[in-house]
Amino acid sequence: MFEEKRIKIAQTVEYLNNRKTINPKIAIVLGSGLGGLTEKIEIVDEIPYKEIPNFPVSTVQGHKGTMIFGRLNGVEVVVFNGRFHYYEGYPMDVVTYPQQILPGIGVKTVILSNAAGGMNPTFKVGDIMLIRDHINMFGNNPLLGPNDDTLGPRFPNMSEAYSQRLLKLAHQTAEKLDIHVQEGVYIGVTGPCFETPAEYKMYYILGADTVGMSTVPEAIMARYLGMEVFALSVVTDLGIVGRVEEASHEEVLAAAAKAGPKVVELIYNMLPLV
Numbered sequence: 607m608f609e610e611k612r613i614k615i616a617q618t619v620e621y622l623n624n625r626k627t628i629n630p631k632i633a634i635v636l637g638s639g640l641g642g643l644t645e646k647i648e649i650v651d652e653i654p655y656k657e658i659p660n661f662p663v664s665t666v667q668g669h670k671g672t673m674i675f676g677r678l679n680g681v682e683v684v685v686f687n688g689r690f691h692y693y694e695g696y697p698m699d700v701v702t703y704p705q706q707i708l709p710g711i712g713v714k715t716v717i718l719s720n721a722a723g724g725m726n727p728t729f730k731v732g733d734i735m736l737i738r739d740h741i742n743m744f745g746n747n748p749l750l751g752p753n754d755d756t757l758g759p760r761f762p763n764m765s766e767a768y769s770q771r772l773l774k775l776a777h778q779t780a781e782k783l784d785i786h787v788q789e790g791v792y793i794g795v796t797g798p799c800f801e802t803p804a805e806y807k808m809y810y811i812l813g814a815d816t817v818g819m820s821t822v823p824e825a826i827m828a829r830y831l832g833m834e835v836f837a838l839s840v841v842t843d844l845g846i847v848g849r850v851e852e853a854s855h856e857e858v859l860a861a862a863a864k865a866g867p868k869v870v871e872l873i874y875n876m877l878p879l880v
């Protein structure tokens with residue numbers, strides 16, 4: 607029943623294992639406007655998605671499409687420069703394809719980043735929020751359907767979707783670097799519309815601090831496959847009751863790019879202890 611899927615993943619994994627020359631245990635997914643991290647990487651192998659068998663190709667402006675194997679602060683990493691969003695029309699299986707191939711290339715930890723709207727009234731544009739937990743508001747789940755028990759459990763435990771250990775490490779690192787960080791809950795939605803003021807208000811009442819259109823499916827898949835997850839949001843616009851600042855995609859990219867160096871510094875300095 608799962609034969610076709612297993613073959614597909616095995617082909618991708620085999621290609622990558624033959625082509626890459628280092629064996630990172632940490633994967634990083636770059637969110638909108640956070641491509642600046644790539645400038646810090648000592649690149650060893652850069653592989654365009656279109657050359658990777660069975661790999662999807664991203665369509666959004668501001669998102670590139672390469673898998674970069676390299677070293678950051680002396681630590682081997684594989685970086686996905688470009689992700690696949692549900693709003694692009696991809697099924698959840700495709701959205702989470704990068705995570706599905708990671709165990710096969712030896713990755714144990716996934717770091718996810720995103721640009722997000724902030725609902726918490728203490729948040730400002732440009733803030734970094736370390737993700738403590740998420741709410742899945744996609745109305746979908748990448749694990750729906752028959753379960754391949756060889757990959758992960760039918761009913762995955764999500765009591766610690768985001769590693770407490772890595773969250774603590776991020777706080778400690780931020781403090782050392784004097785980088786101001788927030789912590790909170792990310793709610794994942796389909797988009798592609800940004801929220802109405804009433805929707806921002808609803809999501810805040812539901813318990814979320816930031817809202818965005820990615821990360822949740824990827825975190826679910828990564829946890830299902832037994833990887834440790836750390837994630838953060840860059841607040842690029844505000845959906846705070848009474849002062850919603852509606853953003854355009856360009857403004858989101860600009861705000862993320864501005865906060866980018868802080869995110870890069872934080873991740874860079876965390877890596878040796880991840």
Ligand code: HPA
Pocket residue numbers: 721722723724797799800801817818819842843845853858
């Ligand atoms: N809502 C949803 N996704 C986003 C936002 C937002 O306000 N900002 C950046 N990504």
